[in-house]
Amino acid sequence: MDAVCSDLLAEVRTFRQRYPDVRYVDLISLDIPGHFYGKRYPIDMLEKVAAGSALKLPQNCVLLGTQGGLFKIGDYCFNDGDPDAPRRLVPGTLKLVGWEKQALGQMLITSSGTEQPIVFEPREVLAQVLERLGRKGIFPVVAFELEFYLFDRQMQDGLPQFPRDPLTGDADDQPNMHIERLSRFSAVLDDMVETARAQGIDATVITAELGPGQFEINFGHLDDGLRAADWAALFCRSTRGVALKHDYRASFMAKPYLHHPGSGMHVHVSLYDEAGNNLLATDGQRTLRHAVAGCLEVLPHCMPIFAPNHNAMRRLSGTVNVATRASWGFEDRDACLRVPESDDRNLRIEHRLSGADANPYLVLAAILVGLEQGLQAGREPIASLNEDRNSGIDFPLEMLEAVQSMQSHAPLREGLGAEFVDVYCENKRQDHLAFMQEISAREYRWFL
Structure with missing residues (x-):
């Protein structure tokens, strides 16, 4: 296990010890209009992702319109088979969600830094400029x-x-x-x-x-x-x-x-x-x-x-x-x-x-x-x-x-x-x- 996975796994385990009632974590990323999309993961599955298991979401989630619909943009969305793209957890962002009725966590994810970054993902665009x-x-x-x-x-x-x-x-x-x-x-x-x-x-x-x-x-x-x-x-x-x-x-x-x-x-x-x-x-x-x-x-x-x-x-x-x-x-x-x-x-x-x-x-x-x-x-x-x-x-x-x-x-x-x-x-x-x-x-x- 590399150092990044080791640190992520430690982050998840520390969070679980501190918040034992949390059963799910929202893995979220910002799309082009500035809305969060993602998946709600059971926290035990999050440990597996932190340890190196694959985390994938549809690439075209990034392309959603303001109302959540998809537009035909070149070959994206309708002529590309709607492929998955790898994401990774952003270290240091696993936090308790304090405004929901149920105990819940959230953590940022991104394609930036993966083997196949999405060139039009907003966070990746900024990462390349920096x-x-x-x-x-x-x-x-x-x-x-x-x-x-x-x-x-x-x-x-x-x-x-x-x-x-x-x-x-x-x-x-x-x-x-x-x-x-x-x-x-x-x-x-x-x-x-x-x-x-x-x-x-x-x-x-x-x-x-x-x-x-x-x-x-x-x-x-x-x-x-x-x-x-x-x-x-x-x-x-x-x-x-x-x-x-x-x-x-x-x-x-x-x-x-x-x-x-x-x-x-x-x-x-x-x-x-x-x-x-x-x-x-x-x-x-x-x-x-x-x-x-x-x-x-x-x-x-x-x-x-x-x-x-x-x-x-x-x-x-x-x-x-x-x-x-x-x-x-x-x-x-x-x-x-x-x-x-x-x-x-x-x-x-x-x-x-x-x-x-x-x-x-x-x-x-x-x-x-x-x-x-x-x-x-x-x-x-x-x-x-x-x-x-x-x-x-x-x-x-x-x-x-x-x-x-x-x-x-x-x-x-x-x-x-x-x-x-x-x-x-x-x-x-x-x-x-x-x-x-x-x-x-x-x-x-x-x-x-």
Whole structure:
């Protein structure tokens, strides 16, 4: 038995000793739209997998649409016989699920690192980008921030309702950032944070955001980009579960209310060399400017990743602190790329464009490709918003146009992998077309 299997087996046995009532473990992985799929394994069978037994799931699970259906994408799904593909357990991710009624565990799985990795699996895409950067002596440090909304558990006519204030029983319908909202909703928020920490997630700062029932959670900085993205994905899963336990709904939908702020995924990234020096701070921050230029050049071609659905595009409509063009600035929250004030050791870029429902693995992969190409090209960026409030580069705000722009962009195809880009773009194209196959009540009112 090799060292990896030995460590995994020890992890499973330690978990069983600590939680003897757990009989099943959910083995989960994120698909292209950002949903978890997987299998529920008896825990004794999990020991066999940890010891080296084969773990396989259909390859095409990764290609599921937002509603779970399969689309014909090249020869995938309908002309390939729906083959299985090997997966492996991700060490260190076996944790107790604290929001289900029954005792249950969960553990991440991935094709990354197997003999036949799935080139369009989101975690594998990020793993390949990180590996390439490592070979170049570039090592990212990453921290995610996620905004989300709480809703009342009961929908009304299919529409979300403001959450009830536990103190007054009234709807929390006043947009504000008051600290008292954290106290009033402390029971559910504290449970969300503690549950996240039980998953191994370093959940730190909580903020009451501007929207009614809207909050933000920050995570600690990590020198492991895969783990940072794991944290973001797992937090979404646990937060939805905890909310239901407290009789709320939690959603990372990018724009749930037309007239209130949307929810974003902000990603802080700094780059270091093998000696621990911050690359962005070198040469009087000239490297920072090159990295910014690369991100801005790639950004318009990454919109299907940063805004992965029709609703996410709605968020980019000029509301507070959301950019409508690719831009950058120092301490400027209207910019896509904000450079927070910091010393040279902690100099970083905050990427603020993505919706909260974007796939964290792919968002980080796309950001890193932009940084990588910027360092390689060595070009100066456009003027910052501090210099010119009208500075910016247009990006597509309609999905079919965005998909075409992404699929035809050669540097992105090289950075993320041509096969992934083709598969991802076709998935988004067909998902969008499927979404549009419904006539709304407004269409009848306007055009009948």
